[in-house]
Amino acid sequence: MIDDLIKANRSCRRFHENQRVDLKTLEELVDLGRLSASGANLQPLKYILACEPQINAEIFSTLGWAAYLQEWPGPEPGERPAAYVVILGDTGISKEFGVDHGIAAQSMLLGAREKGLAGCMLGSINRKALREILNLDPHLKILLVLAIGKPREEVVIETVGPDGNIRYWRDEAAVHHVPKRSLRDIIVASHSPGPN
């Protein structure tokens, strides 16, 4: 059931780094992005895959992790992602990428979750450094990085309280808590023919 998968698909930031993710797995995930909707069907997204320790370490060095956990600089060696998918926009195809990378990233992380993996969409990227590491052609723009691996942390959904605070937090047992707004707080209006 898709709702179970979506609920289980929490952003994960600590992994069993020594549990490798192979290239075939990453290609299967990209295929899910490939077959997802694209604005005007332009399909301007391109991908770079990484599951090799040396390049992984270089990619890792360009990423910003959990902004709200100010005392936590990011995952330590041994709990870092085992793989990355770098999502690029091909400016030779389109200058605007709309929400194509959001759609594709969601498909890919749902696929990862189904395989027993977990991931995180990272937008806080030192793009200049990552361009150099990946030796990117000028027509390719860095949109998002997906970090992927075998999950090493527990994530729990909470309800946003009356103060409206949406900052996630980590408890003593290192469980990660994520407050989500309730349905009644996000539905502005409903137009229906009356009681069903």
Place this chain on the structure above:
Amino acid sequence: MIDDLIKANRSCRRFHENQRVDLKTLEELVDLGRLSASGANLQPLKYILACEPQINAEIFSTLGWAAYLQEWPGPEPGERPAAYVVILGDTGISKEFGVDHGIAAQSMLLGAREKGLAGCMLGSINRKALREILNLDPHLKILLVLAIGKPREEVVIETVGPDGNIRYWRDEAAVHHVPKRSLRDIIVASHSPGPN
């Protein structure tokens, strides 16, 4: 399996309009968006739901349909969507919405597909007219409209040919064909420890 669902989840533009979609179903879909990832967990998305013929007709009048089918102005009466989810960005929460609405829209349409429904993400919107119809507060920005209903058309995935043409087309039997780029055309580079 998520890959079957993603493959089956084709953008649909013709529906059995008389097969109603109720408010509970729309709320279940919004709940899937609600539980999906959000940049910095800000959750700035808000939603308006519609499944009532009069408001549906007004929303329909603001939408642009398939840009590449120049002889087809959009679905005729009887084959129009039975419901809409209007995705809004709350500028009181964030000025930038990143790809949050792409992530949420993909979750919602996968959920719709699992329920035997289909939909289409529409970004070609007469936003000024839709604002008036929905009587929107100034702090809410229209991001996307999801059209939803019981599907009335067949959609087939094709492979983009050597000419690179990505325009979808409709054949004599009104089957809708959508060319997708192949995996080898979208993966720019792979970094792995060697043959697995």
